[in-house]
Amino acid sequence: MNVAAPEPFIDERKSLACVHCGLCLSSCPTYLETGNENDSPRGRIYLMRAFQSGRAPLSDDAVRHIDLCLGCRACEVACPSGVQYGELLESTRAHIEKHYRRSVFQKFLRRVAIEKVFPFPGRMKFALLAAKLIRAARAQFLLPQFASDALALLPADPREGRLPELAAGKAPGKGRVGFIRGCVMNVLFGDTNEASVRLLNEAGCDVVTPPAQTCCGALYAHGGNLDEARACARRNIAAFEKHKLDAIIINAAGCGSTLKEYGHLLHDDPAWSERAHAFGAKVKDLTEFLASEQFKVEGSKFKVQSSTPSVVTYHDACHLCHAQRITKQPRDLVKAVAGGGFVELPESEVCCGSAGSYNLTEPEMAERLQLRKVENILRRCAHIVVTTNPGCILQIRAGLKKAGAERIEVLHIADLLVRSQSDSK
Numbered sequence: 001m002n003v004a005a006p007e008p009f010i011d012e013r014k015s016l017a018c019v020h021c022g023l024c025l026s027s028c029p030t031y032l033e034t035g036n037e038n039d040s041p042r043g044r045i046y047l048m049r050a051f052q053s054g055r056a057p058l059s060d061d062a063v064r065h066i067d068l069c070l071g072c073r074a075c076e077v078a079c080p081s082g083v084q085y086g087e088l089l090e091s092t093r094a095h096i097e098k099h100y101r102r103s104v105f106q107k108f109l110r111r112v113a114i115e116k117v118f119p120f121p122g123r124m125k126f127a128l129l130a131a132k133l134i135r136a137a138r139a140q141f142l143l144p145q146f147a148s149d150a151l152a153l154l155p156a157d158p159r160e161g162r163l164p165e166l167a168a169g170k171a172p173g174k175g176r177v178g179f180i181r182g183c184v185m186n187v188l189f190g191d192t193n194e195a196s197v198r199l200l201n202e203a204g205c206d207v208v209t210p211p212a213q214t215c216c217g218a219l220y221a222h223g224g225n226l227d228e229a230r231a232c233a234r235r236n237i238a239a240f241e242k243h244k245l246d247a248i249i250i251n252a253a254g255c256g257s258t259l260k261e262y263g264h265l266l267h268d269d270p271a272w273s274e275r276a277h278a279f280g281a282k283v284k285d286l287t288e289f290l291a292s293e294q295f296k297v298e299g300s301k302f303k304v305q306s307s308t309p310s311v312v313t314y315h316d317a318c319h320l321c322h323a324q325r326i327t328k329q330p331r332d333l334v335k336a337v338a339g340g341g342f343v344e345l346p347e348s349e350v351c352c353g354s355a356g357s358y359n360l361t362e363p364e365m366a367e368r369l370q371l372r373k374v375e376n377i378l379r380r381c382a383h384i385v386v387t388t389n390p391g392c393i394l395q396i397r398a399g400l401k402k403a404g405a406e407r408i409e410v411l412h413i414a415d416l417l418v419r420s421q422s423d424s425k
Helices: 012-016 029-034 041-053 060-067 074-078 085-099 104-114 121-136 145-153 184-188 190-202 218-222 226-240 253-260 273-282 286-292 328-341 363-379 390-402 413-424
Strands: 176-179 206-208 247-250 283-285 312-314 384-387 409-412
Touching: 012 041, 012 085, 029 363, 041 060, 041 085, 060 085, 074 085, 085 218, 085 226, 121 184, 145 390, 176 190, 184 190, 184 390, 190 206, 190 286, 190 413, 218 226, 218 253, 226 273, 247 253, 247 273, 247 286, 253 273, 253 283, 273 283, 283 286, 286 328, 286 413, 312 328, 328 384, 328 413, 363 390, 384 390, 384 413, 390 409, 409 413
Parallel strands: 176 206, 176 247, 247 283, 312 384, 384 409
Antiparallel strands: none
């Protein structure tokens, strides 16, 4: 048991906004799975306040309930009192990381395997090379289950994106936007990044991809390392504010919510606060931006190499639908492509279990949520699942493969839109 001296780490007024009404329970993925009140938003807020007041120590059991939270922020949408749960969670996790003694394995996993690899493209490429060698040698059986499961998440043929610093729009004068290439996104889904820039160019925008940009800081913020998240924010603000941009576009939902909240991350820093708010105000999800530009999909039908009509469904990435409250724009774009073949996915807004690095730190719960998502996809007899976040794509693809349903495609919305244009020509 690790007992931490009481110290203020959450805003007590914000925690008291929770009136314990319970309307969040049915939206919380972990509570849906366990039925344990401590695994619900209001139960976790009670624990947070108990930690701060000194009424509860940072015991293994108590910290476990906080660790088990996905940070999906579905509770924020359901909450009638407007509780800022995401902010409370990040502050609590920062407190835990400073005062709670984790096992050697967990410390290595969180602080080395995740924080020292994922945010750095060069290290990611080296890790991918090692993964390819292990696969080629068919040596997965020699690895512990954790490592084997992590390998199963990786795409079969990842390709790094090659983005120019400036890509000119097809209709000059319609705007100049910045593009966040991301860390995992550009290394594992380079084709998707290139497709995103192509779509922006076709919407008439010049696209600037500053080489000096870095990790958005989401992995650090969600893992309780707020100091490093703030450092990432400062570096990105400095990289992008050199350019006169109408908007800053991101195609990864988890990154987008953090980028939009730079003002919150740096609100206590007088030298950066105003600049952070200005940066965050310019950030737009790709679907949000294309919809606002009245982007038109050239093809009215989605063509597949099959005599069977294609059934297309859409999975809501948590940090797009909950943190950013964007649900209509991506659906409108998918429906424009799929037409009558679009079907709604049951529990579309329930997390798939990816949640950044959650499927690595909490594999058991992640697998339960993955299975829940896959069962809903199979129930709808979908041929194609569309989403807006790299983690969701990897998690759902791996789940479908486990279920023997590899025939079902999982696509980023940018790839779907570009494919529909190619097929229509």
